[in-house]
Amino acid sequence: MLRGGKPVERARMSDIALERIREAIVTGELAPGSKIKDSELAEYLGLSRTPVREALARLVDTGLVEAKPGAYTRITTLDRGDVEATLAVIEALDQLAVVTAVPNLTDEMIGAMRSANKDFAAAVKRNDIGRALTADDRLHSVIIDAAANPLLKKLIHQVHPQIHRIYYRKFSSLLGSQDSVDHHNKLIELCADHDAEAAATLSAEHRRHLGGLIGELFDADEFALSD
Template identity: 45%
Template sequence: METLRPVRRTLLRDTAYEAIRDAIVRGDLPPGAPVRDADLAERLGLSRAPVRDALARLGAEGLVESKPQSYTRVTRLVPRDVREAAAVVRAMHELAARVAVPRLVGADITVMRTANHRFRDAVGRGDVAAALHADDLIHDVLVAACDNHAVTATIERYTPLIRRLEWRRFGTAGTAHGSAELHDRLIDACEAGDAEAAARITAEIWRALEELADEPDGSVEPDGSAEPDETSAPDRSGA
């Protein structure tokens, strides 16, 4: 039957990773919050093994930190970490723009303009999730057209560190990386086939995130790391 086609199988560890990562980025698991594999496994309806794999990956990416037989927690927001991640992501997006622009077709420009309409509407409604999703769609066109696996992997690796701060500040400070107007300029440059202009505008959009890390916010730790409160319960879950 035409409707009966193979269903894509998603590894449980990837499902766990995406769910926990998104909870951290959105602040459902706030900076400094303890995380235990048994608790997360129960909440996700999974066994502990894929959750442990997910926490290990999140630890490598700087979203979770652990001390053996002591704690596993969500990392705190440190300005230096955000600045460094934003600088790397900016460089990758600049490269993607330079390579991608000559390869774009009319359908790509249409996708970008449609996404920017959604971005503008979401910003007006204060819908953080929709705005950031639309923003991703715009830049993803260039990343996909660039077709560089190292660029894609690097962006995926470091963007969550930045996105945490964006998510926390979007509603109160009106902050989302870039603006509809900057996106319009970027899309116009892409449509005109001006790769250098597209790269410059892309850099302008992402450089704002490096500056965002330096704005005062009670949720952001000073540069450096801090040990958890001594009154915090130790993590004995084996995560």
């Protein structure tokens, strides 16, 4: 017989801590390379130490946090090799998601993608980074959900924050242009035409394009810790 609700409440608080810490890392509020203490972070978030410790352990698994027992816990730096490896994984996952999703996309789903891109374009015009990334996520979430693959969805959500923090720091250089809006429009039209292979190829090409831009930013030392 099940008793009480504490484990559920504990899990919920851990999820809240995870989301808030992850957002702070993505936005740069917790800067790459900065050391953190669970007690101080718990106080800052207004949470107890247990869910914060659990959230940090989960973020270690995603690569956003690194820890050396008895020595330090810190936000991972923006390492070029790690970023390139993550981009390669995201490209493969995106291609699989698109190929799987396109046959399942309905007119309503295509409409949701168009709406998200409209919001994305408006946010880009205002240079509103938060709303732009939220709209971008909404658009791609339609594809991820239509793929109907829980493991694929979990993997994508696990690796995306590592790239999102780069997008957030260098938004204007990476996503803050008409190019990204046009890419979305082309992707949506291919999805509407149910051309899965062409849509997947376009998605991969755009990921490689962004990877090239990120590489140029690393070459220019644009991801120094003082940035």
